[in-house]
Amino acid sequence: MNNNINDIVDRIVAVKGISSEKVISILQAIQAELNYLPEEALKRVCEITEITQAQISGISTFYSQFRHQPVGEHIVRVCVGTACHVKGAGQVYDAFRRELKLADGEETDSDKKFTLEEVACLGCCTLAPVVQIDDVTYGHVETGTVKDVLEDFLLKEGRESEEKVRTLSEKGLPQGEIRIGLGSCCIASGSSGVKEALEDTLSNSGINVDVKQVGCVGVCNQVPMMEIHKPGEDAVYYTKLKSEDVGDIIQRHFKSDGFMNRFKSRFYNYAENLTFSNIPLSSDHYSVNEADTPIAEFLKGQINIATEYRGEIRPSDFEEYKSKEGFSALEKCLKDLSPNQIIDEIEKSGLKGRGGAGFPSAIKWRMVNKVQSDKKYIICNGDEGDPGAFMDRMLLESYPFRIIEGIIIAAYAVGATEGRLYIRAEYPLAVERIREGIKICREKGILGQNILGSGFSFDMEIFEGAGAFVCGEETALIASIEGKRGIPQLRPPYPAEKGLWNQPTLINNTETFSLVPWILRNGSDKFCEIGTEKSKGTKVFALAGKINRGGLIEVPMGISIRQIVEEIGGGVAGGKKFKAVQIGGPSGGCIPASMADTCIDFDSLKEVGAMMGSGGLIVLDESDCMVDIAHYFLSFTQEESCGRCTFCRIGTRRMLEILNKIKTGKGKLEDLDLLEKLAINTKKGSICGLGQTAPNPVLSTLKYFRHEYEAHINGTCPSGKCESLIKYEIKDECTGCTKCAQRCPVDAIKAKPYELHEVDNELCIKCDICRQICPVDAVVIR
Numbered sequence: 001m002n003n004n005i006n007d008i009v010d011r012i013v014a015v016k017g018i019s020s021e022k023v024i025s026i027l028q029a030i031q032a033e034l035n036y037l038p039e040e041a042l043k044r045v046c047e048i049t050e051i052t053q054a055q056i057s058g059i060s061t062f063y064s065q066f067r068h069q070p071v072g073e074h075i076v077r078v079c080v081g082t083a084c085h086v087k088g089a090g091q092v093y094d095a096f097r098r099e100l101k102l103a104d105g106e107e108t109d110s111d112k113k114f115t116l117e118e119v120a121c122l123g124c125c126t127l128a129p130v131v132q133i134d135d136v137t138y139g140h141v142e143t144g145t146v147k148d149v150l151e152d153f154l155l156k157e158g159r160e161s162e163e164k165v166r167t168l169s170e171k172g173l174p175q176g177e178i179r180i181g182l183g184s185c186c187i188a189s190g191s192s193g194v195k196e197a198l199e200d201t202l203s204n205s206g207i208n209v210d211v212k213q214v215g216c217v218g219v220c221n222q223v224p225m226m227e228i229h230k231p232g233e234d235a236v237y238y239t240k241l242k243s244e245d246v247g248d249i250i251q252r253h254f255k256s257d258g259f260m261n262r263f264k265s266r267f268y269n270y271a272e273n274l275t276f277s278n279i280p281l282s283s284d285h286y287s288v289n290e291a292d293t294p295i296a297e298f299l300k301g302q303i304n305i306a307t308e309y310r311g312e313i314r315p316s317d318f319e320e321y322k323s324k325e326g327f328s329a330l331e332k333c334l335k336d337l338s339p340n341q342i343i344d345e346i347e348k349s350g351l352k353g354r355g356g357a358g359f360p361s362a363i364k365w366r367m368v369n370k371v372q373s374d375k376k377y378i379i380c381n382g383d384e385g386d387p388g389a390f391m392d393r394m395l396l397e398s399y400p401f402r403i404i405e406g407i408i409i410a411a412y413a414v415g416a417t418e419g420r421l422y423i424r425a426e427y428p429l430a431v432e433r434i435r436e437g438i439k440i441c442r443e444k445g446i447l448g449q450n451i452l453g454s455g456f457s458f459d460m461e462i463f464e465g466a467g468a469f470v471c472g473e474e475t476a477l478i479a480s481i482e483g484k485r486g487i488p489q490l491r492p493p494y495p496a497e498k499g500l501w502n503q504p505t506l507i508n509n510t511e512t513f514s515l516v517p518w519i520l521r522n523g524s525d526k527f528c529e530i531g532t533e534k535s536k537g538t539k540v541f542a543l544a545g546k547i548n549r550g551g552l553i554e555v556p557m558g559i560s561i562r563q564i565v566e567e568i569g570g571g572v573a574g575g576k577k578f579k580a581v582q583i584g585g586p587s588g589g590c591i592p593a594s595m596a597d598t599c600i601d602f603d604s605l606k607e608v609g610a611m612m613g614s615g616g617l618i619v620l621d622e623s624d625c626m627v628d629i630a631h632y633f634l635s636f637t638q639e640e641s642c643g644r645c646t647f648c649r650i651g652t653r654r655m656l657e658i659l660n661k662i663k664t665g666k667g668k669l670e671d672l673d674l675l676e677k678l679a680i681n682t683k684k685g686s687i688c689g690l691g692q693t694a695p696n697p698v699l700s701t702l703k704y705f706r707h708e709y710e711a712h713i714n715g716t717c718p719s720g721k722c723e724s725l726i727k728y729e730i731k732d733e734c735t736g737c738t739k740c741a742q743r744c745p746v747d748a749i750k751a752k753p754y755e756l757h758e759v760d761n762e763l764c765i766k767c768d769i770c771r772q773i774c775p776v777d778a779v780v781i782r
Helices: 002-016 020-034 039-048 053-062 082-086 089-099 143-155 184-189 191-205 243-253 259-275 294-299 318-323 328-336 339-349 361-370 391-398 400-414 428-443 474-481 510-522 524-528 561-568 602-607 626-640 646-663 669-685 689-693 696-704 706-713 739-743 769-773
Strands: 074-079 114-119 131-133 136-138 177-181 210-214 226-229 236-239 284-287 377-382 418-424 459-465 505-509 538-545 551-556 578-583 589-592 616-621 728-730 779-781
Touching (some): 002 039, 020 459, 082 089, 082 538, 082 626, 089 114, 089 143, 131 143, 136 143, 177 191, 184 428, 236 243, 236 294, 294 561, 318 400, 328 400, 339 361, 339 400, 339 510, 339 524, 361 400, 361 505, 377 474, 377 510, 391 418, 391 428, 391 538, 400 418, 400 510, 418 428, 428 459, 459 474, 510 524, 551 561, 561 578, 578 626, 589 626, 626 646, 626 696, 626 706, 669 689, 669 696, 669 706, 696 706, 728 769, 739 769, 769 779
Parallel strands (some): 074 114, 377 418, 377 505, 418 459, 538 616
Antiparallel strands (some): 074 131, 131 136, 236 284, 578 589, 578 616
16 A cells, blocks of 8 residues: 555656645645545655655645545535525534434544535535535535435436536537536536537437537526527527426427438427426526516626626637637737836726725736846736635636736736636636636747747746635735745735745736736726726626525626615515625625615725625525624634734634624623624734734624624524524424424424424424425424
């Protein structure tokens, strides 16, 4: 075994290199092959590289991605991001523990088949709660369906990965075009199965159409979705598709090629319609010009700049990107504009960084441009560690060439010769699409030496993050790329002066770079026309939570919360009352429904105690507890704190202790004043943005929902969310069907056929299965 492990390590090191900065990528590669980091493998790394044992120990214990114990054959990852949390991810995780019979402290079942993990965010927020087993993603998982999920996975074990997409090739003049979204949310919702059914239908019928595999369609609440375009006809959308619907849909719109194929198709359709004549299609369909449809309402009011050509463009099709003015901005910059002129244009546009508090981009660019150095770097921050955010993932998956073009333009403007794209390892499809885009750009002369004959040379590579929210902070991100623990550094010096490997470095996030080509192509004046006086352009948001129409949206700065929730999002799901929005992730705040007319721009959000952040926007309804929300975010930031500064390390822990007391009904009124004081001091005294903004969810909920804190102190949770303060009851509407008793994992409900059932709250573990499966909604939370 040792020889085998040594061979694996030797092979990995031969590819990755021996320098100390390669430590993270080497450890990632070892874990990818062995599923964990064996001690003998780590010793071998130290023997044949410049990496020390101390460095390996520090890195492998700092980043959450790394494991030091053997794991099961398959990894079950339960997403506990914000959208998943408010929809019951904690209960889903507990249900998996029960189903796998895991004792306290155990993560792997006795058969070594499954290892259970919590993950901060899988970036499929519109499908919450989400569970991923290896590379297969399950959406809308409930506690009562956990067993079904495991059985489904085992039933299909050994199948080809659903993420693998085969390319269709059609001959002759196509009868039309069919577009299928194949972003992560689409795939998780079943788009791959729909695509395979489409392939089979076209192959069997001889129908000739051009099948275009596009990226994110944005309308995540309607996927799987298929768009049919025929010459001379309005486009038609089919939404919420199932594989079995595809054949009938295609035959409705296209004719089979050849008499025998037409005969077979008609015969099969006749037989199918005869057999299933009373079963309607499960999908919905709409004309592209039809008003008042879920798609039309969702898209109305949006402006596509970062998401330009959404749902139209193949992510990795270089020629198609060029046909839609792709790389024209880069050519313009290299041939007609000086670096200073480019920065002037960015300054005139009013573009601010889209990843945090909104720092003017041109100031950063000019600082790096002015520093004299033989070597400069540029970093695209695609880490997106916020639970409840998936904008970067969607942009990286769907528009790789646009982001690459924006980075090259910025590199030319500041004089950088090397770039790094820092992407979360949890986003494999994003990594794959960007890697493919970089390869194609090198082949086409867009990257490398003497780009487009301009004399400017620049190249970039991907760095996969190892799981640390704090690495969203610039200096921590730089430390991570250098093979160190992601611990923020005091500033100055700023990265613009002394960044990656002590060289001048420009860092912007993914969305910022995606806006750059449009600005340079269309002019700063056009960008300025959109938005508000101080917040120009558009902002991409991940709209999720208790909303009817969630998805990826791009809206003009200055739009109100009400417009997003009611008009684009279609209001709160399930007929419940709109309570608040949580915006900006762990660094943001909760804004009550009474302030829904607040404009979404950098200054307005700051005034009400929130911030733009990366752009997660979670809608909350009357069933959400604001004390629980504050506790959730503070638990996250406390866990993610690097521990360097006392205010963040100790302050967040003490705040969390107080919230635990309040959440369990053991708090006192004086705790609220102490909690607020701790929050303010932590905000003032922390070194980096994580600690400075960690108190925001606490301060905003204390400000707008103080009555809920007081209710908890008095022993009640008004929303019925906090387990210590609630109990389950069964109303008189109970029909005695015994379903709840059959599914209760702890026998807290005794089966009494045709009689009113009761819950033994001494035994009840608040798993919520009884409420989910009750056919007459007789189970309630008190």
